[in-house]
Every structure is written in structure tokens, then in C-alpha cells.
Amino acid sequence: MSSYILSLHDRIRTLGTPALVGLDPRWDLLPDEVRCQAAAAGGSGVEIQARAFEAFCCRLIDVIADLVPAVKPQVAFFERLGPAGMVSVQNVIRYARNRQLMVIADAKRGDIGSTATAYADAWMAGADPNGAVFAANAVTVNAYMGVDTLQPFVDAAVQRQAGVYVLVRTSNPGAGDFQDLETHGQPLYATVADAVQQLNSEHWPNQAYGSIGAVVGATWPEQLRQLRRRMPSAPLLVPGFGSQGGTAADVVGAFAADGSGALINSSRDINFAWHRRQSSEQFGEARWEDAVLAATQEMISALKGAAVD
Amino acid sequence: MSSYILSLHDRIRTLGTPALVGLDPRWDLLPDEVRCQAAAAGGSGVEIQARAFEAFCCRLIDVIADLVPAVKPQVAFFERLGPAGMVSVQNVIRYARNRQLMVIADAKRGDIGSTATAYADAWMAGADPNGAVFAANAVTVNAYMGVDTLQPFVDAAVQRQAGVYVLVRTSNPGAGDFQDLETHGQPLYATVADAVQQLNSEHWPNQAYGSIGAVVGATWPEQLRQLRRRMPSAPLLVPGFGSQGGTAADVVGAFAADGSGALINSSRDINFAWHRRQSSEQFGEARWEDAVLAATQEMISALKGAAVD
Numbered sequence: 102m103s104s105y106i107l108s109l110h111d112r113i114r115t116l117g118t119p120a121l122v123g124l125d126p127r128w129d130l131l132p133d134e135v136r137c138q139a140a141a142a143g144g145s146g147v148e149i150q151a152r153a154f155e156a157f158c159c160r161l162i163d164v165i166a167d168l169v170p171a172v173k174p175q176v177a178f179f180e181r182l183g184p185a186g187m188v189s190v191q192n193v194i195r196y197a198r199n200r201q202l203m204v205i206a207d208a209k210r211g212d213i214g215s216t217a218t219a220y221a222d223a224w225m226a227g228a229d230p231n232g233a234v235f236a237a238n239a240v241t242v243n244a245y246m247g248v249d250t251l252q253p254f255v256d257a258a259v260q261r262q263a264g265v266y267v268l269v270r271t272s273n274p275g276a277g278d279f280q281d282l283e284t285h286g287q288p289l290y291a292t293v294a295d296a297v298q299q300l301n302s303e304h305w306p307n308q309a310y311g312s313i314g315a316v317v318g319a320t321w322p323e324q325l326r327q328l329r330r331r332m333p334s335a336p337l338l339v340p341g342f343g344s345q346g347g348t349a350a351d352v353v354g355a356f357a358a359d360g361s362g363a364l365i366n367s368s369r370d371i372n373f374a375w376h377r378r379q380s381s382e383q384f385g386e387a388r389w390e391d392a393v394l395a396a397t398q399e400m401i402s403a404l405k406g407a408a409v410d
Numbered sequence: 411m412s413s414y415i416l417s418l419h420d421r422i423r424t425l426g427t428p429a430l431v432g433l434d435p436r437w438d439l440l441p442d443e444v445r446c447q448a449a450a451a452g453g454s455g456v457e458i459q460a461r462a463f464e465a466f467c468c469r470l471i472d473v474i475a476d477l478v479p480a481v482k483p484q485v486a487f488f489e490r491l492g493p494a495g496m497v498s499v500q501n502v503i504r505y506a507r508n509r510q511l512m513v514i515a516d517a518k519r520g521d522i523g524s525t526a527t528a529y530a531d532a533w534m535a536g537a538d539p540n541g542a543v544f545a546a547n548a549v550t551v552n553a554y555m556g557v558d559t560l561q562p563f564v565d566a567a568v569q570r571q572a573g574v575y576v577l578v579r580t581s582n583p584g585a586g587d588f589q590d591l592e593t594h595g596q597p598l599y600a601t602v603a604d605a606v607q608q609l610n611s612e613h614w615p616n617q618a619y620g621s622i623g624a625v626v627g628a629t630w631p632e633q634l635r636q637l638r639r640r641m642p643s644a645p646l647l648v649p650g651f652g653s654q655g656g657t658a659a660d661v662v663g664a665f666a667a668d669g670s671g672a673l674i675n676s677s678r679d680i681n682f683a684w685h686r687r688q689s690s691e692q693f694g695e696a697r698w699e700d701a702v703l704a705a706t707q708e709m710i711s712a713l714k715g716a717a718v719d
Contacts, residue, residue: 177525177526177529180532181529181543183532183543187493209552212486216434216486219489223492234495243552245552245554245577246585247584247585247587248587250584271556273523273556274556278558279553279556280556282601284592285591289588289598292588
């Protein structure tokens with residue numbers, strides 16, 4: 102297996118779960134306490150929000166760091182706050198890595214040639230936390246522009262023991278608009294999947310998994326099962342579990358027979374667990390971290406049955 | 411026409427050219443003078459580079475502001491420098507707008523639901539320079555995830571008189587890997603183009619142009635001609651002119667009969683004009699701004715024959 106995947110599998114095995122927690126900070130959903138504390142330190146609106154995002158994510162990381170193998174910060178929410186938000190996401194990534202979490206930056210970048218290289222250099226630190234300004238282990242990318250546009254990310258994965266997750270079949274309702282279009286007798290997403298498998302065979306030949314993963318939504322259990330078989334060497338990142346509707350039964354197909362090969366992501370249901378009715382009654386906002394802990398444990402336990410191990 | 415396009419066409423008409431200058435700062439290609447001045451002010455490596463990028467881009471803007479209607483900063487090169495780079499791109503965008511240039515942030519973002527909204531909020535200031543933390547008039551986006559993922563960008567375009575350019579047929583050698591795959595008797599890019607046209611018809615009915623544009627590479631003249639006809643209401647952004655090989659003859663097909671409907675982009679040939687042999691002999695590095703001016707004038711003059719006016 103590639104070194105990125107060795108490290109990831111090691112974490113998954115040690116903790117006994119493929120649960121991935123998305124970090125999706127949203128100002129209107131943060132606990133009042135976090136917002137007020139950030140506001141008390143002053144500054145502009147975006148500075149206050151950025152400070153709150155960082156505090157919230159780091160406290161959330163403290164709750165989950167010993168339970169799950171990895172986190173997935175959603176870059177868009179930080180980017181919306183400008184440079185102050187980018188400082189936050191930089192700090193959150195560092196904080197997570199110091200807590201031994203693997204970090205997948207959900208940035209969905211993609212461009213041509215030297216521009217793609219710049220994105221890979223920005224986000225793919227890989228094994229060495231000083232390897233990039235945003236020190237993630239892996240990044241999500243969009244392949245619409247062509248296989249040549251993936252190459253700089255693949256090169257970075259090889260050189261820095263980093264990972265890449267290519268969007269194949271996404272979790273949103275309109276995912277099929279283009280991804281399902283039939284091309285040469287198979288849907289477009291299958292052609293993208295073949296390119297992902299090919300990159301793994303080429304760069305990590307004769308290995309169980311390469312470093313080029315694929316994003317396949319939990320909301321499409323049948324495609325998930327097909328795509329697991331179609332890309333045997335690709336680690337999967339499966340979003341859409343929880344608030345988007347994916348269940349543990351839906352993600353069974355994401356795993357190989359030995360239970361390896363996939364990370365299952367939940368973001369909102371964990372980040373804002375205390376907003377859920379039952380959780381809100383049990384914990385209330387003041388105990389939001391307890392709600393996060395309970396939601397994470399609940400997810401881990403739901404997934405126990407899904408990943409055969 | 412939509413207000414974004416009215417403003418853009420007004421600038422194009424006033425200046426008499428559809429030339430768009432990409433801002434692609436790259437440390438190894440910057441003039442020594444700019445690098446040394448940035449280094450003299452001290453700080454970390456990325457801070458020095460970010461300062462140099464900003465100084466270079468602002469000086470370049472001073473040269474071209476009265477000649478071309480718009481600039482297109484390539485976000486990746488700034489992002490690679492982390493928060494310091496994001497401060498630079500923020501300042502460069504503001505500086506360009508203060509010089510009356512329209513700004514298209516080349517960020518190629520794309521995601522689902524509230525995440526896409528966050529990207530639109532980050533980059534699409536539209537008519538009001540205070541409308542977003544990165545104050546661009548328009549942004550480039552990737553539609554692979556589905557038409558529903560474009561909606562937040564469309565909403566922002568409507569609400570803030572901003573523009574969106576959807577990747578349709580890109581300029582890179584491997585563009586055809588997925589974009590050319592035949593789906594229901596037509597290439598994928600044509601299906602994406604139809605979605606773009608549909609969004610314009612829906613939101614700006616009975617108008618010459620809507621605010622949802624398309625990126626179509628100058629390196630594919632035949633597809634450019636087809637796509638101009640296929641998306642009559644979509645403003646085109648045509649990269650690949652100059653260093654990527656596109657010529658004035660190649661981009662003729664990008665324009666409607668009245669010469670409207672497209673911006674033609676050149677980045678490296680203008681940014682680093684003094685690195686080109688002839689220009690290097692004529693100006694040398696010390697006169698890099700004169701080389702930029704000459705290259706811009708040369709492009710404008712080459713395009714005179716292309717856009718029928």
C-alpha cells in the first residue's frame with residue numbers, strides 16, 4: 102500500500118472505525134458561548150467569525166481526536182471569511198495533526214498544468230506537516246478538466262506521501278446531471294473511476310491501495326457498491342452519511358471484503374449535534390461537546406456493522 | 411442584457427478591445443527588482459513572495475488599466491502562499507477595481523448546497539466592491555457535480571449583479587478526456603453548454619446575454635465556433651491565447667456577428683513579456699513594464715481583426 106494509505110489504515114485499525122468527521126463551521130449554528138467569546142476579543146466581523154470557527158473546530162477536535170482516524174475541514178466556509186478564515190483553517194489543520202488526526206482538506210480544487218501544481222503545493226503537505234502552507238495529508242479534487250490536470254496532484258501524492266480524492270459520484274441530488282450521462286455504454290462517473298483506478302495501477306502497482314482515492318456519495322448505495330468493485334485500488338471517501346440521508350446500511354458496499362478501503366464522513370450531524378431534537382433535550386447548548394461526543398460514538402457504533410472486520 | 415454584462419460590454423466598447431489580462435504571478439519569473447524590494451522588507455518566505463506578487467500585479471495593472479476592460483487573477487498562485495497570499499489577491503482585486511477594471515477571479519470553485527453558497531459569497535462581490543471579502547465581479551466555476559450545484563452561483567449573480575463562468579471546454583491538451591465523451595449523440599461539453607444556455611434563458615429571458623458565461627479554450631477553434639452558436643446568451647471567457655498556442659484567427663469564432671460576446675485571455679505572454687526573446691532584446695528586464703505594455707498593445711492589435719465591430 103502507498104504510505105499515505107498505510108498511515109491511514111494504521112489509524113483506522115488502531116481506533117477500530119472508518120468514521121471521518123467533517124469540520125463545517127457555520128456562524129449561525131455555533132454555540133452562543135463560542136460566538137460571544139470570539140466577539141469579546143474584538144476586531145472586524147470576519148475576524149470574529151474566523152476566531153470562533155477556529156475555537157469551535159479545535160474544541161471539537163479535542164472531543165473526537167481519540168475516537169476517529171481523520172477529519173475533513175470544508176475549506177469553503179473558512180474561505181468565505183477571507184485571509185482571516187484561511188489563517189483559521191491553517192491553524193485547525195495544524196491542531197488536528199498535532200492530535201494525531203489525519204486531515205483531508207475538502208477543497209475540490211482543479212486546474213491545468215502549473216496552476217494545478219500550485220493547488221497541490223498549497224494543500225498537500227503529506228507526511229511532513231511542514232510540506233505545505235495548509236498542512237493537510239490529502240485534498241479533494243475535480244477531474245472535469247481532464248486526466249492531465251490530475252497529474253500534478255498525483256506527483257505531489259508520490260513525492261510527499263499525500264493523498265488525493267477525485268470526485269467520482271457525488272452525494273447531492275443533482276449528481277447525476279452530468280455524472281450519470283452514458284458515454285460508450287457506461288456512465289461518465291465510471292469513466293472517471295477507471296481513470297482513478299488506472300492512476301493507482303500505474304503508480305502503486307501490485308499494491309492493495311494507491312494514494313488516489315475517490316469521492317462517492319453514501320446517498321447512492323448501488324453506485325457505491327459498483328464503484329468499490331470498479332476501483333479496487335482506490336481508497337473511498339464517502340460523504341452524505343447522516344444529515345444528507347445516508348445510513349450505515351447504505352455504505353456497506355463501500356468496503357472491501359476485509360473491511361478496508363473507505364472512510365465514511367459525517368459533518369453536520371456531529372458538528373451541530375445539539376441542534377438535533379433528541380440531543381437538544383438531553384444535553385442543551387451548554388453541553389454541546391457532550392452532544393458531539395454522543396453523536397460521534399453513535400456513528401462509530403452504527404458503522405460497526407457496516408465495515409466487516 | 412444582465413447588469414454584469416452591461417458593465418462589461420460598456421468597458422469593452424469604450425476601450426475597443428475584448429482583451430482580458432490574466433494575473434499569474436510566479437516567483438521564479440518575477441523581475442529581480444520586484445523580488446529584491448519585497449525581500450528587503452523582511453518576513454517569512456511566503457510573506458516576501460506574497461508582497462512581491464502584490465507589487466508586481468499592481469504595477470502591471472497600472473500599465474494596462476487604461477487599455478483593457480478586465481483582469482483575471484489566477485487564485486491558485488496566491489493560495490499557494492497561504493493567508494499572506496490571500497491578503498495579496500484581496501488587495502490586487504481591490505486595486506484593479508479602483509482602476510475601473512472588471513475582475514474575474516479564476517478560482518474554478520464548485521461544491522454542493524451551502525458550501526457552494528460559501529464560495530459564491532467569498533468571491534462574487536458583483537457591482538458593489540464591498541459585496542464579498544474577495545471583491546471580484548465574477549468567478550470561474552466547475553459544474554461536474556451537477557446543475558443544482560451551480561444554483562448558488564446563479565443566485566449570487568442575480569442578487570449582486572455578478573458574473574459566473576462555467577468550465578465548458580478547457581484549453582489544456584487533455585481537455586477532451588471527459589469533456590469530449592459522447593453522451594446521447596453529443597459531447598459532454600455540449601450538454602454542459604446547454605445547461606449554461608438554459609440558465610441564461612431562465613434568469614435573463616429575452617436578453618442578448620445573461621450573466622452565466624462559459625470557459626472555452628482558444629486552442630479548440632472549431633468547438634469555440636460551435637459553442638458560440640450553441641450558447642448565444644452566454645458571454646465567453648476564452649483562455650489559451652498566446653503562450654498556450656491560440657491565435658487571433660483561432661478566436662474569431664468566439665464572437666457574435668456584432669463582435670460582442672467574448673473576452674480573450676492572455677496571461678503569461680503579457681505578465682512575463684520580457685522573458686520572450688524578441689522582447690528581451692528590445693527591453694531587457696529593467697524595462698519589464700514597457701515589455702508588458704508592448705505585449706498588451708500587440709494583443710489588442712492582433713484581436714482587432716478577430717472581433718468584427
